[in-house]
Amino acid sequence: MQDSTLKSGKCPKCGSSEVYTDSGKDKRGERMQLVISSWKWYFLDTYLCLGCFHFEEYVPENEKLDEKIIKKIKETWKKVN
Ligand SMILES: [Zn+2]
Structure with missing residues (x-):
């Protein structure tokens, strides 16, 4: 795990x-x-740095992205790399 x-x-x-x-x-x-x-x-968990206002959002760890949802994302979103 990276920190x-x-x-x-x-x-x-x-x-x-x-x-x-x-x-x-x-x-x-x-x-x-x-x-x-x-x-x-x-609903997303938001993490915010008050030093530089960098923020990150995560799907809560108790939520599971099931295969149907992963398929939907692959169909409709753009891959970064
Ligand atoms: Zn910062």
Whole structure:
């Protein structure tokens, strides 16, 4: 495991440890969502560095991306590399 994400509690960009997250909060009605389709979306955990405002978002670890969803992403999203 690499520690180069905000999840480590230390910002990989500026080195600040002023990292906050809304992980575990009740997020119903909030806007940070990963929308796969009209029938499936996830509320995301956001990690934010208050030193440089770098932020990262993650699908919560207790959520499983099943094969149907992975297929949908591969069909509709663009691969980075
Ligand atoms: Zn930072």
